Amino acid sequence: MSEKIGFIGLGIMGGGMARNLLKAGFELTVWNRSPERIAPLVVAGAHPADSPAGVAAQSDIIVICVSDTPDVEAVTLGENGIIHGAEAGALVIDCSTISPTATRHIAAQLRENGIAMLDAPISGGSEGAAQGTLSIMVGGDAADFTRAEAVFAAMGQTVTHVGEQGAGQTVKLVNQILVVGTMLAVSEGLAFARAGGLDLERTLAAVSGGAAGSWMLSNRAPQCIRDDWAPGFTIDLQQKDLRLVLEAADEMGVPLLGTGMIFQMYRTLQAGGLGAEGNHALVKAIYRLMGDA
């Protein structure tokens, strides 16, 4: 008999993930801060709860997918949080992207109440959430990871156990460093190519296949060329994650000269009202410096 699952946070990512758990046949209890997002899941077969504690009281494994560190703290440790509803032996899986340090603090407090926790941040966008093709980077005990495998399998495609508590979050931040750094490379390449009067599509065709190649070059550079700034991942969310990166780097004493500069460049785009555009709009910071955007 499979374990009963709870799901907290039914936003653009969590909504799709919860549906995939239902499709996989799990009995599911759900909660969301804005109650209007609960009904569609209930229609699809989930049980509603009136608080995170209520979800926890009905579940063996509770998945969280909320926005930021304070939100995770609230739904785990706060008033009516999981800690007040879960029985000893429950397992929390936090799919939010938050601070690795905060993750370890929350996990330690849950553990004192006999509740285990895996940090399991995701990447792959809303399509990945809807289609169950997310990448999931998991930190925590190996036994907990094994216990959760069927749950992960319902939500993601590439699920990697990367280390101890907090390691999932740290890997996710590594992922974000790579994403924005590659995007800066692509942006400078595009700005140079444009100023050099090149045919941008032929340029991409010539360089994408070799040592210069990247997912960003193949997927986002064409968007930049056709002036399509629709987000896969918004600048506002990117900045939230870069704050986590820079805070963690600050704690660990790692100098991130490039990432620090990119943060400043995105910041100017936010200030200019572009926070809802895709993170590939980074190139606009360069165009703007050139007096041309």
Place this chain on the structure above:
Amino acid sequence: MSEKIGFIGLGIMGGGMARNLLKAGFELTVWNRSPERIAPLVVAGAHPADSPAGVAAQSDIIVICVSDTPDVEAVTLGENGIIHGAEAGALVIDCSTISPTATRHIAAQLRENGIAMLDAPISGGSEGAAQGTLSIMVGGDAADFTRAEAVFAAMGQTVTHVGEQGAGQTVKLVNQILVVGTMLAVSEGLAFARAGGLDLERTLAAVSGGAAGSWMLSNRAPQCIRDDWAPGFTIDLQQKDLRLVLEAADEMGVPLLGTGMIFQMYRTLQAGGLGAEGNHALVKAIYRLMGDA
């Protein structure tokens, strides 16, 4: 009847390219500044010449593969240069990586003597040169490109006509911006992951397949992890190309904040005696800043 080919510059790249032209059945006349590199090609079937002008006098199409702008100027326009041996109607193909502006000046002077020119810088390393799998980015007239197709096919795999005179060089510089920018992203990601105590191989496995992925991450990050600094492309050569990038960016008014910073980081590694290591040793600049390299 196929055209007679000349080849000037039989170094680590040019030597392999010339051999592939012989294998493809072209009649080939060769010259190299250091004469000891001529004999092996003669053994393989090439005719020796005693100067670039001598090569040009025996050839319809002359391929150049030398180090830097002054070298190309010398073998084309200098004393005993191609311009003094080639007949009207000859075609020069310059596979060196040099300044786009210098390319246009040289091409203009050759054109006054009835000699056409394509700029055709290459990427793919010494293996690509030996195996005929280079990427070749070609600038110049479409008719000249068509005329040279069989020659390019003997030397490379991905041959792209990217635009007018100089466009090949400009695309090559775009390629180098992408290469080093992606390498900085990888370097910052690795430094962060290492400081965070992650298992680096599991981290790569978790992030390489998605939006963070790049050729550099898949090919050079594993080298960094196993402390293997053998060059695909040396820091010294990388810096030579970055000087071309920054000079061209200066001429065109493009601000390359990231690339400019990377140039400084590589410079410190050269000063520390690491110029012959691979360009992925960029990560050592970060480790050194951290007092740990």
Place this chain on the structure above:
Amino acid sequence: MSEKIGFIGLGIMGGGMARNLLKAGFELTVWNRSPERIAPLVVAGAHPADSPAGVAAQSDIIVICVSDTPDVEAVTLGENGIIHGAEAGALVIDCSTISPTATRHIAAQLRENGIAMLDAPISGGSEGAAQGTLSIMVGGDAADFTRAEAVFAAMGQTVTHVGEQGAGQTVKLVNQILVVGTMLAVSEGLAFARAGGLDLERTLAAVSGGAAGSWMLSNRAPQCIRDDWAPGFTIDLQQKDLRLVLEAADEMGVPLLGTGMIFQMYRTLQAGGLGAEGNHALVKAIYRLMGDA
């Protein structure tokens, strides 16, 4: 009859400032988190209190000089904070360097209880605190500034009313941007001069008097030259203030490319155990990059 003064925070800065208030003839009640710092002030004539609320209950004007935003929040709004002891009409003067935004929040809550507040961060080091020669940058209502003039006159030499609530803190952060930016200029100049084999003292003599001149060049460069890293202001404190700068810049959407880079450079020095050295040790980050420190 002059107003009765309270003083909270008798550290390296606050201790000297409190003594100067006693010397100026003010009746003074004091409190410090570590109680051993209270006795010397009592010997000098101050009344002890057992909490910030206790200080406030005995004072018309309460001066605060503590470390960071949470400390100010604790002594003003926390349990046994000023808000629980002060009468309506009291005036709080916060000489700590904290977030301008937090300053406005604290001031708003005090105001609801009829307590006025000036933010009045200081610069000038421990000598300035001891000798009463501090620079004080004051934000808040003009009437409150006027009321406090005698208090400021006892502690500082250059006292400037720079604007509304929070403006004092913002000006202090401007001061810190200028301090570290000028220090970076000096550091790069020194590194270049040293690599160029110059006599560093003659170099300073030649350039200090003109457009290149600065307080940092005249006062800290000579320290760097004679390998004297004794702090006027430590790297650890500098980083605390730079965090405030970068957070405020983030809130306001101001891109600080230079300051952001300097933060990263100092961070590597802290990680290397140099946090207690003076902020002019920034030059060591460059020497370290050069493999030479």
Place this chain on the structure above:
Amino acid sequence: MSEKIGFIGLGIMGGGMARNLLKAGFELTVWNRSPERIAPLVVAGAHPADSPAGVAAQSDIIVICVSDTPDVEAVTLGENGIIHGAEAGALVIDCSTISPTATRHIAAQLRENGIAMLDAPISGGSEGAAQGTLSIMVGGDAADFTRAEAVFAAMGQTVTHVGEQGAGQTVKLVNQILVVGTMLAVSEGLAFARAGGLDLERTLAAVSGGAAGSWMLSNRAPQCIRDDWAPGFTIDLQQKDLRLVLEAADEMGVPLLGTGMIFQMYRTLQAGGLGAEGNHALVKAIYRLMGDA
């Protein structure tokens, strides 16, 4: 009997310097590439010459004040250059700002012909040139420096013998690193202050006197505040000097992360048509990034 002086390069700086030599009673022979600048000096008492060689033939000491390295090479070593007119024992004083390496090469060639050389770059602007209050940083042999003292005294106020051949140029480049680095600090401070809604004049008053103080803050920040972009030193000239700085840093292996970034920022202003504005317009690069300039 005092030595006969020659002067080559009668531009905005050289014109004033030549006049001051006349005022000091020196017999003076002059030449300028654009001949219309010769006449006014002849009216003032100078002898005209028809080439640098012609100047040299009439002079014991020849002062040069031209734009860039190729200009100095032309007037010293080129056709009709000083080397073809000067007698053994002549002394060349080069007041241009050029590459330290090129300086040493030129000096070596002159020395083979028995001609001594001092590099003596200047700072202080056109006012300093007109009023004889320049700072002069002199490299070369001590005996040559002593021989030239009366000449320097006529042109400058702070004359420092800073070391061997090329040291004058190296110190001048240190000066330029300090100038632009301090200007970046001032620019970031101003941008932050403006975004924070501060009264900029009161802010300057509050911070200029202490550790944040600099010539740039006292002299150029007020210009920025009143939107006065009239040059003391133009961005175009600043960039010419920064190219020399970055080339020398490249040769010496010194990482100048800040200066390299500033170069990129000025470059965008040039591209935007602001090259003739003063170097304090650097702040506009930040305003532009903020979408506001």
